[in-house]
Amino acid sequence: MSNKFSRRDFLKLTGVGAATTAVLTGCGPASRYTKREPYMQMPEYTYNGHSTYYATTCRECAAGCGLIVRTSQGRAIKTEGNANNPLNLGKTCARGQATLHGLYNPDRVTDPMKGGSAMTWDEATQVVADALKNNKPGEIAFLMGLAPDHLFDFVSDLASATGINAPVRFNALDMFDAQATLSKAAENLFGQSGMPLFDVAGAQFVLSFGANFLETWLSPVSYTRGFAGLREAKTKMRGKFIQFEARMSATAAKADEWMPAKPGTEALVALAIGKLAAEIKGGSMPRAFSDVEPKDAAEKSGIKLETLEHIAEMFAHSGGALAIPGGAALGQSNGLAVAEAVLALNALADNFGKAGGVYFSAVAPTQSAAMGQRGASAQQMQEFIQNMKDGKYKVLFIHGANPVFELPAAMGFKEAMKGVEQVISFSTFPDETAAEATYVFPDHHGLESWGYQRVFTGAAQSVLSGLQPVVSPFYNTRATVDVLLAAGQIAGGKFAMSFMDEVEFLRGKIAPLMSESDGLFSAPDLNTFMAYFQQHGGWWKTTDGRTAPATADVLSKSLKATEAEFAGEGEFFFVPFVSPTLAEAGANKPWLQELPDPTTTVMWNSWVAINPETAHELGVDNNDVVKVISEFGEVEVSVYKYPAIRPDTIAIPYGQGHTAYGRYAANRGVNPADLLGANFNEAGDLAFAGVKVKVEKTGKKSVISRLESMMGVYGVGMGEEH
Amino acid sequence: MIRPDEIKMSAEESGKWGMVIDQDLCTGCQACVAACSMENNVPFVGDAFSPSNGEVDINYGRSLHWIRIERFWEGEYPEVKMTPHQPMMCQQCGEAPCEPVCPAFATVHSEAEQLNLMVYNRCIGTRYCGNNCPYQVRSFNWRDYERPEPLPNQLNPDVTVRRRGVMEKCTFCIQRIHKAQDAAKAEGREVADGEFTTACAQACPANAIVFGRIDNPESLVSQLAHQGHGVKHLEELGTQPHVTYFKGG
Numbered sequence: 026m027s028n029k030f031s032r033r034d035f036l037k038l039t040g041v042g043a044a045t046t047a048v049l050t051g052c053g054p055a056s057r058y059t060k061r062e063p064y065m066q067m068p069e070y071t072y073n074g075h076s077t078y079y080a081t082t083c084r085e086c087a088a089g090c091g092l093i094v095r096t097s098q099g100r101a102i103k104t105e106g107n108a109n110n111p112l113n114l115g116k117t118c119a120r121g122q123a124t125l126h127g128l129y130n131p132d133r134v135t136d137p138m139k140g141g142s143a144m145t146w147d148e149a150t151q152v153v154a155d156a157l158k159n160n161k162p163g164e165i166a167f168l169m170g171l172a173p174d175h176l177f178d179f180v181s182d183l184a185s186a187t188g189i190n191a192p193v194r195f196n197a198l199d200m201f202d203a204q205a206t207l208s209k210a211a212e213n214l215f216g217q218s219g220m221p222l223f224d225v226a227g228a229q230f231v232l233s234f235g236a237n238f239l240e241t242w243l244s245p246v247s248y249t250r251g252f253a254g255l256r257e258a259k260t261k262m263r264g265k266f267i268q269f270e271a272r273m274s275a276t277a278a279k280a281d282e283w284m285p286a287k288p289g290t291e292a293l294v295a296l297a298i299g300k301l302a303a304e305i306k307g308g309s310m311p312r313a314f315s316d317v318e319p320k321d322a323a324e325k326s327g328i329k330l331e332t333l334e335h336i337a338e339m340f341a342h343s344g345g346a347l348a349i350p351g352g353a354a355l356g357q358s359n360g361l362a363v364a365e366a367v368l369a370l371n372a373l374a375d376n377f378g379k380a381g382g383v384y385f386s387a388v389a390p391t392q393s394a395a396m397g398q399r400g401a402s403a404q405q406m407q408e409f410i411q412n413m414k415d416g417k418y419k420v421l422f423i424h425g426a427n428p429v430f431e432l433p434a435a436m437g438f439k440e441a442m443k444g445v446e447q448v449i450s451f452s453t454f455p456d457e458t459a460a461e462a463t464y465v466f467p468d469h470h471g472l473e474s475w476g477y478q479r480v481f482t483g484a485a486q487s488v489l490s491g492l493q494p495v496v497s498p499f500y501n502t503r504a505t506v507d508v509l510l511a512a513g514q515i516a517g518g519k520f521a522m523s524f525m526d527e528v529e530f531l532r533g534k535i536a537p538l539m540s541e542s543d544g545l546f547s548a549p550d551l552n553t554f555m556a557y558f559q560q561h562g563g564w565w566k567t568t569d570g571r572t573a574p575a576t577a578d579v580l581s582k583s584l585k586a587t588e589a590e591f592a593g594e595g596e597f598f599f600v601p602f603v604s605p606t607l608a609e610a611g612a613n614k615p616w617l618q619e620l621p622d623p624t625t626t627v628m629w630n631s632w633v634a635i636n637p638e639t640a641h642e643l644g645v646d647n648n649d650v651v652k653v654i655s656e657f658g659e660v661e662v663s664v665y666k667y668p669a670i671r672p673d674t675i676a677i678p679y680g681q682g683h684t685a686y687g688r689y690a691a692n693r694g695v696n697p698a699d700l701l702g703a704n705f706n707e708a709g710d711l712a713f714a715g716v717k718v719k720v721e722k723t724g725k726k727s728v729i730s731r732l733e734s735m736m737g738v739y740g741v742g743m744g745e746e747h
Numbered sequence: 748m749i750r751p752d753e754i755k756m757s758a759e760e761s762g763k764w765g766m767v768i769d770q771d772l773c774t775g776c777q778a779c780v781a782a783c784s785m786e787n788n789v790p791f792v793g794d795a796f797s798p799s800n801g802e803v804d805i806n807y808g809r810s811l812h813w814i815r816i817e818r819f820w821e822g823e824y825p826e827v828k829m830t831p832h833q834p835m836m837c838q839q840c841g842e843a844p845c846e847p848v849c850p851a852f853a854t855v856h857s858e859a860e861q862l863n864l865m866v867y868n869r870c871i872g873t874r875y876c877g878n879n880c881p882y883q884v885r886s887f888n889w890r891d892y893e894r895p896e897p898l899p900n901q902l903n904p905d906v907t908v909r910r911r912g913v914m915e916k917c918t919f920c921i922q923r924i925h926k927a928q929d930a931a932k933a934e935g936r937e938v939a940d941g942e943f944t945t946a947c948a949q950a951c952p953a954n955a956i957v958f959g960r961i962d963n964p965e966s967l968v969s970q971l972a973h974q975g976h977g978v979k980h981l982e983e984l985g986t987q988p989h990v991t992y993f994k995g996g
C-alpha cells in the first residue's frame with residue numbers, strides 16, 4: 026500500500042465494500058419479501074444514516090407485547106415497546122430488550138442439519154414431505170411452544186385437513202405459572218372457561234398467594250403496569266399489597282408485607298382470612314369458608330392469628346380488595362384447592378367485573394372461544410411422552426419448545442425420543458431438544474419472521490399482535506410454515522395446502538377482521554388492511570373486551586381446607602422459581618446473563634437460597650457447594666445466604682443448567698427441574714413446589730458472581746486479600 | 748460539618764436535563780439495565796476466570812453497568828425487609844467531583860447541555876474520576892471484552908464503542924438528546940417535553956423513571972421534582988445531582 030493512500034481513498038474503498046455486502050430489508054408496507062440490494066438501488070424509505078422503524082411482536086415469551094424495532098442499514102439496533110399496543114403501551118421487559126442477542130447470537134442453527142452436517146433446503150423439504158407421506162396420519166405428531174400463534178393455527182388446520190394428531194403446545198413458564206390450575210379453578214367456581222385477569226391497577230388492597238406477577242407470571246409487563254397503578258396515588262389512595270410465600274420473590278420484595286407462610290398451608294390461610302373477613306362483614310357465614318378454623322390455620326401456617334385477623338380486617342374494610350392465586354402456591358398437590366380458596370376471597374370482596382377486581386380476559390381476534398389454558402399441562406405432557414415411548418408416533422415435529430430442558434428429567438422426554446423414528450426440530454437455536462433430534466430445520470428468529478400472536482391475557486381489549494420481518498434472515502433459515510407448505514406440495518393429497526406461502530396464509534387468517542366492528546382500523550381491501558396491520562403491529566379492538574365472571578354461588582360452594590402433601594423424606598421444602606431475568610429460554614443471551622438477579626444480584630450462575638440461620642446450622646457459608654438431593658435426582662450448587670426465606674425452605678432459580686443451547690448457556694449452573702418428579706395436582710399441573718429435599722455438604726467451594734459487595738468473598742475485607 | 752440546608756442549591760441554577768425516579772414503583776426488573784446496555788453498546792464482561800489472577804473480574808465490581816439497581820436488607824427473618832429498589836446511574840452533578848481530578852480533561856462539563864461528558868479518546872485510564880465519584884457509577888474497561896460475530900451487528904451506530912483502558916458512564920443518552928434537538932431545529936421549533944426520553948425511561952414497565960428538562964417548570968420532570976418529597980443522593984457533598992429520588996412507601 027503506497028504512502029499516498031489517503032483517508033478519502035480509504036473511505037471510498039470501504040464504501041464500495043459496504044455497498045456490495047450490506048444487507049437491506051425490502052419489507053415496506055406493500056412488499057412481501059425481503060431482499061438484498063446494493064445501496065445504488067436503495068428503497069425509497071431507506072436513507073444512509075437514517076433509521077427505519079418496524080412494528081412487530083416480541084417472541085421472547087408468549088405474552089405478545091408489541092415492539093418497535095429500530096433498524097439501520099438492514100441491521101436491527103434496538104427494540105422498544107410499541108406505544109400503541111394496548112398490552113404493553115410502549116414498554117418492554119429485560120428479555121424483550123435482549124431479543125437482539127438472540128437474533129445476532131453467535132450460536133444459532135445456520136443451516137438445515139442432519140446430525141452435525143448441513144444439508145440443502147431442497148433435501149430438507151423432501152425429508153419433511155416423506156415424513157408426512159410415508160406415515161399414517163395418526164403416527165405424525167407436532168409439539169409446539171406457545172408462540173407464534175399463526176404457526177399453531179396453520180398446523181391445526183393441517184391436522185384437521187389430514188387427520189394427523191392435533192398439535193400439542195407446551196411451555197415451562199406455563200407450568201411454573203400453574204396456568205392449568207388457575208383456569209381449572211376459575212372453571213370450577215364460575216362455570217365457564219377462560220383465563221382470569223386481575224385488575225391490580227384499580228385495586229386498593231391486594232393479597233397475592235405465590236403469584237409472581239412482577240416477574241414472569243402470565244403477562245409481566247402488563248402486570249407491572251398494574252402494580253404501578255396500584256402504587257400511584259393519583260386518583261385514589263396508594264394501594265397496599267401483601268404477598269404470601271415461603272421465599273421472598275422479587276414480587277414479594279415490592280409488597281408492603283411479606284408473609285412467609287409454611288408451604289402447603291396456603292389454602293388454610295386463604296380460607297381463614299375469608300372466614301375472619303366474613304365475620305367482620307357480618308351476616309351468615311358463607312359455606313365456602315366454613316371448613317376452616319382460623320386458629321388452626323394460624324398454627325399450621327406459622328402466621329400469627331392476630332396477623333391474620335388484621336389482614337382480614339383490612340380485606341373486609343377495603344373498598345377494592347383483590348386476591349390473586351398463582352405460582353408455587355398452586356404448584357402443589359392441593360394447588361386446585363388453593364386456587365379456589367383464593368378466588369373465593371374475591372367473591373367475598375364482591376369485585377367480579379369491577380375496577381380493581383377479577384375479570385375474564387378478552388377473547389383475542391381469530392380465536393373462536395374463550396380459552397382457559399393454551400398449553401398442555403405437565404400431566405398431559407406425561408401422556409404425550411407415554412405415547413412416544415409406546416411407539417405411537419413415528420414422526421415428531423418440534424417447534425418453539427425445548428422439552429428436554431423444560432420438563433423434569435424424571436418425566437423422561439429425552440428417553441422417549443428414542444421411541445420415535447424421526448424427530449424433526451425447527452429450532453432457531455441448538456437447544457437440548459434439537460441436539461437429540463434426527464434433523465434440525467431452523468426457523469427464522471422472531472425478528473425475521475412473519476406471523477401473529479394472540480394476546481391471551483393482560484390487555485383490556487381484544488388484541489392480535491402482528492409480526493413482520495424487521496431484517497432479512499441472517500442465516501440460511503426458512504419459515505416453518507413455508508417448509509410445511511412446500512413439503513405438503515411434494516407429499517400431495519390432503520397435505521397440499523392451497524397457499525402460495527406463509528404471507529398468503531397470514532392474510533387469509535386476518536381477512537375476516539376487516540368486517541369486525543370496533544377495530545382500531547379497517548380497510549376496503551385486503552392489501553390496505555395488511556399494510557395497516559404491519560404498520561400498527563397488529564389489530565385490536567377499541568372497546569373493553571373483558572367479561573365478568575358469574576358470581577351467583579361461589580360462596581355457597583364447599584371448599585376444602587386441605588394441606589399439601591410433599592414427596593420425599595428431606596427436611597427442607599423445595600421451591601424452584603423461574604429466574605425473572607432469564608426465564609426458561611433467556612440463558613443464551615449474554616446480556617441477560619450479565620443482568621443481576623433482582624433479589625440476590627447473582628449473575629451468570631445458579632445458587633441455592635438458604636436462610637442464614639439454617640446455613641449456620643448446616644455449617645455452610647456463601648459459595649460453599651452443597652448437594653441438594655430429592656428422591657428424583659440431585660444437583661450440586663453454591664450457597665447464597667438469603668435473609669428472606671423460611672429456615673425450613675430452600676430455593677433454586679430455574680433458567681440455568683443447560684447442557685446445550687450455545688456458549689453462553691451451556692454447562693452453567695444447575696437445572697432445579699432435575700430434582701422434580703412426575704407428581705401432579707388435580708388440574709394436571711406439575712406439583713413442582715411439592716418436593717422435600719435433603720442438603721449435604723460437599724466441602725467444595727465455588728464462587729458465584731454477584732453485583733453486590735463481595736465482602737468476605739476471596740477474603741475481601743477480612744484482611745486476607747491475595 | 749456543613750448542614751444540607753446551608754448549601755445553596757437549585758437545579759434551575761445549573762441544570763438542564765434531569766431525572767426523577769420513583770422507588771415505590773421500581774420493581775427491580777432490570778429492563779432499564781438491559782435497555783441501557785443495548786442502546787449504549789455496553790459490553791458484557793462475563794464470568795470467565797481472568798488469566799492474570801485466576802479469579803472472576805465481575806466479582807471485583809468490574810462489570811460494566813451504566814445503571815444498576817441497588818437493594819439492601821433491613822432486619823432479620825422473619826421481620827426482614829428489602830429496601831426499595833434504587834436505580835443508580837451518573838447523577839450528572841452540577842458540581843461533579845469526577846471532573847476536576849482528571850489530568851487529561853477527559854471528563855468535562857458540557858456548557859450547552861449541562862451534562863457531565865466523557866471524552867473517550869482523551870481518557871488515559873488513571874481512574875481518578877471513578878475513585879472520586881461518590882455514587883460509584885463509573886465503570887472502567889479493564890479489558891477488551893469479546894463480542895463474537897455476529898453480535899456487533901446490533902451495535903448502535905450513534906454511540907462510540909470503547910476499548911480497554913477507558914472509563915465510561917451514563918450519558919443521559921446524549922445521542923438521543925442531540926437527535927431530538929436536530930430534528931426540532933430542522934423544523935424550527937423547540938424540543939417538546941416527552942418527545943424523546945432515555946433508553947432506561949423508555950423501557951421501564953412501571954414508568955418509574957421520568958426524564959426531561961428541569962429548567963422548564965412546565966415539564967413533567969420538574970413538576971415531579973418540585974413536589975417536595977424527593978431526595979437527592981449525597982446532596983450534602985455539594986455535588987448538585989440532577990436526579991431526584993422518591994423513596995417510596
